[in-house]
Amino acid sequence: MTDTDSSPTLERKRGSGVKMVYDLLRDEILDLVLPPGSPIDEVQLAERFKMSRTPIREALVRLAGEGLIDTLPNRSTMVSSIDFLNMHTFFDALVLMYRVTTRLAAQHHRPEDLQIIRARQAEFAAAVQAQDALAMIATNAAFHSAIAEAGRNTYFIGLFNRLLDEGRRMLRLYYQSYGDQLPQRFVDEHEDMITVIAARDVEAADQLAKVHAEQIVTQIKRLFTRDERLDIAL
Amino acid sequence: MTDTDSSPTLERKRGSGVKMVYDLLRDEILDLVLPPGSPIDEVQLAERFKMSRTPIREALVRLAGEGLIDTLPNRSTMVSSIDFLNMHTFFDALVLMYRVTTRLAAQHHRPEDLQIIRARQAEFAAAVQAQDALAMIATNAAFHSAIAEAGRNTYFIGLFNRLLDEGRRMLRLYYQSYGDQLPQRFVDEHEDMITVIAARDVEAADQLAKVHAEQIVTQIKRLFTRDERLDIAL
DNA sequence: TGTCGATTTCTTGTCGACAAATAAAATACA
């Protein structure tokens, strides 16, 4: 365990403890530092962050609310497993959210949204260029999340972000062991999407998003069928 | 304050306290017993349920996670307001979820699902027959929630239930003051939906759900434009 | 040796109390 506490006064601001634990736990779960099934021990976290169990518990309740951890009553709590059996469920929702968020972005985006989207696309292109698979996953998710934000529908944004998180977990499970690369084609498709969004061409945006999403789903399915060690995550 | 505690030993089962508070708070919020903007006092709830503040706080964290209450850091927490300005956002999501859940129900339903759906429809018809507006709202939501369950996509089920909850709050805001009735037409449309779902006619299910959803949206909009005292809920 | 039951242990859920942060009230000052 690394102790990065160098401050002499270890007093944190009042409400920041839970957010810190929540953010860090969340990142560790999505990055598979805590793989599915990992036990979450409250007292261990408490002494790790040098705080009481109360704020730890609040962070855990939040994570449980988002489905990132599962809590057995009166028993242990652990990182939720990835549901490989109902994968089509995930794909259905992902494709639909890709489409509807891109549609709405074409309808409701403002100039400043395009700036953000283009910045995310630049980061994604850089990650592809550098063949950094992990960065590709993160920047790709950030790109589409930015598009969803431009669509300005909080309900879709919320569901979409959850799906992107889950996808980040699944992809990382495979990319970390194979080091695949997302093809340059995705970069080009992103560029096309930006173009039609800027042109406010709703139908074209929908069509592009559909093709793009199915492309990604195909890519994921290919990874899964090629590799059969699905038993890792229970 | 009514004291319904008649048991001499007021010991509850270990994990049941939070669920009880959560369920009751949730119902009171959705039924507008606690209208938007109502302050939520932890100590008051603590002595009302004769328990410590800790389980109360856990229930509140969960409710905040679902967006039913808003928490100001270090200050008060109150029932979240209904966002009338971005209503179209709600309608967009509602219509889409109506369509996709009905589609999926037509695809994936099993015989036992139809039994449940028909039971919900019977309850809805009875509420319409009795001209009980509040029961109509609840049974209509339960009917469509049952269809979503038959679709077996947890992501859509989760978002749809949230939307139905929010709709329940909005409708109750108006029905409780006007005593309107949902027309018999909705009962007939429900019957048609059951028929096409049972026949596994996906496209017809989608089309019926679309018309039905837009019908409901029109109904809600009519209520809102007819009445201009939107300032009630801030 | 194997099975059932009691005991121990370990984790969670709950409690009462204290401290920090903010709002409200009271006081000082022009």
Added chain:
DNA sequence: TGTATTTTATTTGTCGACAAGAAATCGACA
């Protein structure tokens, strides 16, 4: 009388401790 500043009060966030529940360990008995 109006405004700024200090004081009080109320509410939240955090803590340490205790008790309940369930798995694990141990022991009795056939």
